[in-house]
Amino acid sequence: MSDAITGLAAALAGGQARIVDLTHTLDADFPVIVLPPEFGQCARFRMEEVSAYDHRGPAWKWHNLSLNEHTGTHFDAPIHWISGKDVPAGAVDEIPVEAFVGPVVVLDCSDGAASDDDFELTPDIITAWEDQHGKIPSGVWVLMRSDWSRRRGTDYLNMREDGPHSPGPTPAAISLLLERGIRGFGTETVGTDAGQGMHYEPPYPAHYLLHGAGKYGLQCLCNLDQLPPTGAMLIAPPLKIKGGTGSPLRVLALIPGDIE
Numbered sequence: 001m002s003d004a005i006t007g008l009a010a011a012l013a014g015g016q017a018r019i020v021d022l023t024h025t026l027d028a029d030f031p032v033i034v035l036p037p038e039f040g041q042c043a044r045f046r047m048e049e050v051s052a053y054d055h056r057g058p059a060w061k062w063h064n065l066s067l068n069e070h071t072g073t074h075f076d077a078p079i080h081w082i083s084g085k086d087v088p089a090g091a092v093d094e095i096p097v098e099a100f101v102g103p104v105v106v107l108d109c110s111d112g113a114a115s116d117d118d119f120e121l122t123p124d125i126i127t128a129w130e131d132q133h134g135k136i137p138s139g140v141w142v143l144m145r146s147d148w149s150r151r152r153g154t155d156y157l158n159m160r161e162d163g164p165h166s167p168g169p170t171p172a173a174i175s176l177l178l179e180r181g182i183r184g185f186g187t188e189t190v191g192t193d194a195g196q197g198m199h200y201e202p203p204y205p206a207h208y209l210l211h212g213a214g215k216y217g218l219q220c221l222c223n224l225d226q227l228p229p230t231g232a233m234l235i236a237p238p239l240k241i242k243g244g245t246g247s248p249l250r251v252l253a254l255i256p257g258d259i260e
Contacts (some may be wrong), residue, residue, distance in 0.1 A: 001037070008254075009070050009248060011201065011257070012254075014257075014258070015257045016223065017255065017256060017257050018153055018254075018255060018256075018257045019227045019249070019252050019253070019254060019255075020223055020227065020252070020253045021072040021215050021223060021251075021256055022073070022204055022221045022222055022223050022224065022233075022234075022251040022252065022253055023072075023221075023222065023249070023250045023252075024073050024149070024220055024222050025071055026045050026067075026071070026072040026073070026248060027045060027047075028044055028045055028046060028047070029153075030045060030072050030207070030220075031070070031153070031154075031156045031190060032044050032068065032070075032071050032155050033070070033157075033164075033191055033192070034141055034157060034159065034164070039135065042068040042070055042071060043066065043067055043068040043071065044067070044068075044071065045065070045067045045072060045227065045232060046066040046067065046072050047063045047064070047065055047066075048060075048063060048064040048066070049063055050062050050063060050064055053084055053103070054070075056075055061119075065183075066135060067167045067243055067248065069241070069246040069247055069248075070198060070238070070245075070246045071248055072220055072248045073218075073219070073220040073221060073222075073248060073250075074191060074219060074220060074238075074248045074249060074251065075092065075118050075216065075217070075218060075220070075223040075236060075238035075246050075247050075248075075249050076207070076210075076211065076217030076218070076219070076245070076246045077090055077091055077092045077095060077120060077244065077245055077246055078211040078212075078214050078215070078216070079091050079211075079214065079243075079245050080092035080207070080211060080217075080245040080246050081125070081204075081205075081207045081208060081211040081246070082208075082213070083208045083209070083211050083212030084212050084214065086149030087151075087211070087212070087214045088181075088214075089180060090211075090214065091150065091155070091241075091242075091244055092238045092239065092240065092241050092244035092245070092246065092247050093106075093240045093241060093242050093243065095216075095238065099183065099216065100185075100235065100236050100237040100238070101229075101233065101234070101236075101237075102140060102141055102183050102233070102234055103137070103139070103140045103141070103232070103233055103234070104140060104141045104142075104227060104234045104253060105129075105133075105136055105137075105140045105141070105142045105143070105229065105230055105231075106109075106143050106145050106224060106228070106230075106232070107121065107125065107143070107144050107145065107226045108145045108229070109121055109125065109144055109145060109146050109167060109194070110145055110146055110193065110225070112167070112191075113146035113148060113167040114147065115157040115197075116167070116183045117158055117166060117167070118165050118166075118167065118195070118196055119146070119167040120167070120168070120169070120170050120173075121144055121167070121168065121169040121170065121173045122169075122170050122172065122173050122175055123170075123172050123176045125173070125174055126173060126177065126178045127176075127192050130198075133191050133228075133229050133230055134230075135180070136177070136180040136182065136223050137169055137180070137181075138181030139181065139182075140182055140183055140200050141182070141184050141185075141186060141218070141234045142182050142184075142185050142186070143185075143186040143187070143218070143221065143224055143227070144167070144168070144169065144186070144187045144188070145188065145224040145225065145227075146166075146167045146187070146188050146189065147188065147224075147225060148166060148167065148187075148188040148189050149188040149220070149221065149222035149223070149224070154189070155230040157190060157195075158195060162196075163195065163196065163198070164190075164195030164196070165195045165196060166189040166190070166194060166195035167189065167194060167195075168187065168189065168191075168192070168193045168195070168197055168206065169185070169192075169193070169194070170192025170200065171200050171201065171202065171204065171205035171209065172201065174205050174206050174209045174210060175209060177216070179210060182197055182212065182215065183185060183215065184215050184216030184217055184218065185206055185215070185217055185218075186217065186218030186219065186221050186251075187218070187219050187221065188219075188220070188221050188222060188224060189219060190219060190220060191204075191206075191207070191218070191219050192206035192207060192210070192217040192219050193206045193207055193230075196228050202224065202249060217246075218251060221251060226253075226255070226259070227253055227255060228255060228256070228259055229240060231255070231256060232251050232253045232254060232256040233253065233255075234250045234251065234252075235251070235252045235253070235254070236249060236252075237249060
């Protein structure tokens with residue numbers, strides 16, 4: 001075993017590093033994105049009991065599952081969006097596994113999102129973060145902390161007559177992050193875009209620009225308040241679905257053990 005792997009194992013065992021779960025529990029009540037009625041809809045999670053140590057299977061318990069690729073805490077592959085449909089290795093089963101483990105930058109937008117449901121992540125916020133922590137390096141996951149994951153039920157989607165209202169990035173913010181060479185972008189909301197992201201140019205800029213550039217998305221994250229601005233490592237492998245556009249997954253972060 002290499003010194004690096006041995007050191008990581010020792011740090012985890014000794015408490016110098018710890019694991020934070022960034023994943024919501026997946027059940028039938030977890031909200032999913034709602035599209036205009038003329039479009040197809042994302043299916044909620046369903047779990048059907050097959051047997052439970054009974055006449056249907058005396059020594060085992062198991063379930064059949066039914067869900068959309070983009071239900072719950074989930075991963076977006078490039079082919080999820082029209083701009084990424086021709087990106088090489090754009091499906092979840094084709095993405096190199098090295099892409100699923102990488103460093104994390106957290107942009108704390110929680111104060112703004114607390115006072116404005118439509119709070120925007122802008123280039124000014126990104127450059128202000130860089131003035132304090134240094135330029136965002138290439139190859140990182142950038143996560144937008146909004147504390148939106150603390151909401152429940154109808155408050156999570158926050159639907160109004162004109163559609164959902166939730167925080168997200170502007171097109172210019174995503175363009176700046178792509179200039180930095182990020183690996184992907186993640187949020188605590190039901191999508192990587194703002195709830196009113198259809199009004200930007202291009203519409204839904206996080207999806208359109210990220211996936212067109214061959215980058216990845218994570219959404220419905222939680223516990224981002226437990227991560228430092230820099231220094232964490234993200235582990236986010238989706239299910240290996242042939243031709244998959246995305247996948248529910250268990251997102252974990254490794255952080256220094258002395259961070260509370």
